[in-house]
Amino acid sequence: MALGFDTSRRALLYSTTSATRNDNWDAILCYTVDMTYQGVLSRYGHLLDLPPHTSASAVTLLEGDTPLIRADNLARQLDGGFELFIKYEGSNPTGSFKDRGMTAAISEASGREAKTVICASTGNTAASAAAYAARAGMKAIVLIPQGKVAAGKLAGAVAYGAQVIQIDGSFDDALSMVVEITDKHPIALVNSINPYRIEGQKTAAFEICDVLESAPDWLCLPVGNAGNITAYWAGFKQYNQLKSTGLPQILGVQAAGAAPLVLGHAIQSPETVATAIRIGKPARGEQALQAADESKGRIIAVTDEEILNMQKLLAELEGIWVEPASAAGLAWLALDSAAREVQSKGKRIVAVCTGHGLKDPDIITRDMPKPQVVPPKLAALEEIILGN
Ligand code: F0G
Numbered sequence: 001m002a003l004g005f006d007t008s009r010r011a012l013l014y015s016t017t018s019a020t021r022n023d024n025w026d027a028i029l030c031y032t033v034d035m036t037y038q039g040v041l042s043r044y045g046h047l048l049d050l051p052p053h054t055s056a057s058a059v060t061l062l063e064g065d066t067p068l069i070r071a072d073n074l075a076r077q078l079d080g081g082f083e084l085f086i087k088y089e090g091s092n093p094t095g096s097f098k099d100r101g102m103t104a105a106i107s108e109a110s111g112r113e114a115k116t117v118i119c120a121s122t123g124n125t126a127a128s129a130a131a132y133a134a135r136a137g138m139k140a141i142v143l144i145p146q147g148k149v150a151a152g153k154l155a156g157a158v159a160y161g162a163q164v165i166q167i168d169g170s171f172d173d174a175l176s177m178v179v180e181i182t183d184k185h186p187i188a189l190v191n192s193i194n195p196y197r198i199e200g201q202k203t204a205a206f207e208i209c210d211v212l213e214s215a216p217d218w219l220c221l222p223v224g225n226a227g228n229i230t231a232y233w234a235g236f237k238q239y240n241q242l243k244s245t246g247l248p249q250i251l252g253v254q255a256a257g258a259a260p261l262v263l264g265h266a267i268q269s270p271e272t273v274a275t276a277i278r279i280g281k282p283a284r285g286e287q288a289l290q291a292a293d294e295s296k297g298r299i300i301a302v303t304d305e306e307i308l309n310m311q312k313l314l315a316e317l318e319g320i321w322v323e324p325a326s327a328a329g330l331a332w333l334a335l336d337s338a339a340r341e342v343q344s345k346g347k348r349i350v351a352v353c354t355g356h357g358l359k360d361p362d363i364i365t366r367d368m369p370k371p372q373v374v375p376p377k378l379a380a381l382e383e384i385i386l387g388n
Helices: 007-020 025-035 040-047 072-078 098-111 124-136 151-159 171-184 195-201 203-212 227-243 285-294 304-318 324-334 378-386
Strands: 068-070 083-088 116-120 139-145 163-167 218-222 249-255 298-302 348-353
Touching: 040 098, 040 203, 068 203, 072 083, 072 304, 072 324, 083 203, 098 116, 098 124, 098 195, 116 124, 116 171, 124 139, 124 151, 139 151, 139 171, 151 163, 163 171, 195 203, 195 227, 203 227, 203 348, 218 227, 218 324, 227 249, 227 285, 249 285, 249 324, 285 298, 298 324, 304 324, 324 348
Parallel strands: 083 348, 116 139, 139 163, 218 249, 218 348, 249 298
Antiparallel strands: 068 083
């Protein structure tokens, strides 16, 4: 049974179903399936600028519909007098926000019968492209910077059956190469320079407005290649036009060792513990600056130490474990109010946490003390727990 975002098909499903739903299991199944969530294209496809052939071959893993979690403990600890929500994108099917754009890009490529897709990636795009390509029966090729991709991301790309190629260079080198090769050969490019990726990623802004019934005052998020900040701003603007949901100020955060948009020039050898955003020449840099400017927001940088401190704080105070890059947006809120240069008191802030902590377990385990070993005796356990 195809479950695209074709509304006439949905209507047909409903009518068949209501006539027979008490008579057989098939009909009951139809009814049940049609009532459940079917992914971002199904929910928001009518608001996305996608070619008609995209809906004919929708490839979905039921991405999106991610939780918007109140973070009162963290807000209290940061003591800025603001209301804080985490948009937890790590709960997407492959563990990052990339799935929102990938369902659109892969469905579009599949609809025009592309056989192979390619991307450059710091890891999450690779895993997402590989998963959606697998589901569509397409080949995925992913180019990653040698030795700089977190274990959970590389493992994902391999598990989903992609051809993984390491480049002895940076993400920026890899991106130039995929642009060149797709200009020359019939291979579909699924990086966020592909406009359909941006269309899909706009859905996160729609979801936030739907849940809060308006845009927040501030939206903060990490910035790497700058596709996501571009998509959020486009999404908020579109929803505001349609539903008068208002506009947030956008705060984009880069890592200090990879902050071309803050420094105002490209960086040859970006370095940061947040490998997802280890990017020196963002493809959508101009649009990121425009989003910050138009929204009366800013693009700032935080240090690796600030990122890792925030990663730990979020996990320990809220039970939300994110990969380092995902903590960058929030790290802004831990700066003292002078450094923050923003009046946050009384404001509603949404922080986008872009990827799951499981993507990069090494960052936690490499410095961790080995858990204690005790003999399997109650007395030994009591001694350790109660100290008697
Ligand atoms: N957070 C995570 C976890 C990411 O993986 C990325 C980008 C970003 C933030 C930044 O998003 O590039 O749209 O500004 N990861 C890309 C990748 C580059 O290849 O997975 P952006």
